Amino acid sequence: MTGSNKELLLAELASLYGLAPSYTDNAGQNHPTTSSTQAAILRTMGLQCQSEVALREELNRRRCLPWTRLTPPVLALCQSQYPAVWDFHTLLQRGRLPHDLKGSWEILDESGQCIHSADFGPELQVIEVKNFGTDCFGRTAIPLPQTLALGYYDLKVRVETSGFERESRTLLIIAPERVYTPMALLTRRLWGFSVPLYALRSQTDWGIGDLGDLQRLLGWAAGLQASVIGLNPLHHLGLHLDQNVSPYYPTSRCYSNPLYLDLSQVPELATCRSAQEYLAQPQVQRQLDELRQGQRINYPAVATLKFKVLEMLLNTFLEQHGLPALPLTTRGRDFAAFLACEGEPLQRFATFLALSESWRTAGCSYATWQEWPSVYHNPQGPAVAEFAYTHQRQILLYAYAQWLLAGQLQDTSMAAAAWNLPLGLYFDLAVGVNPGGFDTWAEPGLFALDADIGAPPDEFSPLGQNWGLAPLLPEHLRESRYRYFIRMVRHNCPPVGALRLDHVMGLFRLYWIPKGLSPAEGVYVQYPAEEMLKILALESVRRQTAIIGEDLGTVAPYIRDILGGYRILSTRLFYFERRDDGSFTPAEDYPDWVATSITTHDLPTLAGFWQGQDIQMRQQLNLFPNNQAATRAWEDRRRAKLAILSLLQHKGWLPPDTAQNLAESPELPEEVKWRVISHLAQTPCRLLLLSLEDIFGWLDQQNLPGTKDEYPNWRVKLPKLLEEIEKAKEPQQAAEIIGCFRD
Structure with a gap:
């Protein structure tokens, strides 16, 4: 050959x-x-x-x-797609269905109740024939009932012929035509704040922003007539917090980060004498003060302190409310009901964390589950079962933390509703997971562990990008009937809120890089976008969650067309909205169904952009391939600043003879900051998000791509306390400016 x-x-x-x-x-x-x-x-x-x-x-x-399977693993339809049919395949005899064919089908709803059923035989019409060697297969089409409501159904098929029986199951999805769209988004142009929750500081925090701080921030935002608070992903990062703490590199996208718990809101604290005495100790108070006053987040220290107290609170809970198997009170029964509802996935997750903690306690520096002894690689194996049996209290601790989180997140959503914020909370869903984390351990065979997600080389990253995230296997995802995907989307949709999908193009295709090869040697791999979008639409409507797609960078036009058809908001950044001649796009030329902002966590703040702080950092860390590239970056930034000033002058917001002086200003001029905000407020975009960093003119960005330990990624705290932010004039000024241009 x-x-x-x-x-x-x-x-x-x-x-x-x-x-x-x-x-x-x-x-x-x-x-x-x-x-x-x-x-x-x-x-x-x-x-x-x-x-x-x-x-x-x-x-x-x-x-x-x-052709060799009776039915496909998944059939996803919109309610409007009637009359609809489902395909049935079987082996033919002389080009016809076997004369003794006996078949039946039934449709079960989500409670397991049969709502439709029928029998069929050889009278079905063969509409397509396919030959494979000596075998001949036929396809028939059987009509679906036209009375199915939105939801998931289990289509079961049984066939008997020549004494041989076969069964098949199909996940039948009946989805809405588009995602949920709040009336406020249809009738108004909304705005709000984007906030890195971990970076929030207050007089009562434990070294990291928490849900109590967020609840307080919601009330403050409502007072400024804001509509939403946008957050970083709240995914669980695992226990190795001395390593990568990126919210976009989670151990799981199906569980939340317990460091965001506000322990002062946990009812057990009021009666837990051991926790009260522990927290009253002078050395613990000093530690809390150090964690609060530190300019950077010390994740390991925060986790150690919070989980030490959580253990005490769990002990008090069990004393007062009983074990989940024998609850003594209403609160005890609530916890037991939560565990029963979450079921095996939560038990497996808590077991994974307990295993991780046991290795760390034993002095084993395992960063990934692949480094564990091989007997623990199978989550359903006997070694894991034995561990779970002998470590029930530790496993219960991690489940207790998730229960508390679920409650506080619900309270936070209710607070947003009580403050009448039209969009409330805006969550973020990462595009992938840590390949050595829980999701890849719990779902063996669902992820490609010998490849990473990334991006090919482009003008912004000449060498390409490797994000180190494990991609889902498209075929296996579909064969699993989207079990993981459904759970993930459902967990991250805030009720009556909004969900941003990081790198939404990942619903259509992802750039895979084989292990050991450079980003330039990757390939785009397609995903079953239509089925995934229908699941997203169904979960969105059920939770009343608006959907925003982060579609920055190179995006095929057909992708934006499809997303627009589903009413998924697109994304536009001020920095990137420029014409071919380098000028910035006028406000009136922005699209309508869009969420817009100045910057993101991976890009410089407006003040940092003006000063070129990101370029300075890249030079200091030798992140440019050569000096010429750095020089070009400075030249491009100078031209960008002049283009910004030209845009503002064209609007009549700046005198025509001030551009050169303003461009040479070492710090971001106040008038430029406010006029850029005014520019975005004028756009027809349905949603405007402003970061606190841009409103206050702060320099530090949250993440510097291409760095690990060289820059304090995801550890930068906001310069002002929440109590100071609430009293500051800058947010009030931003609200007044936006109020002049927005509904």
């Missing part, structure tokens, strides 16, 4: 599994996917591609799969 023939087979198999043959970069250059990348990704997917024989076997298996 020639190399070219093998490459053709490899390319065909890659196409069947959603690997793009090439991609086009920002400059319009086409980059073909190499055979070595195709082979590496296919191996990551569990396929054999080392020889022609192996490739042909994989091709045959993949082509046959839809």
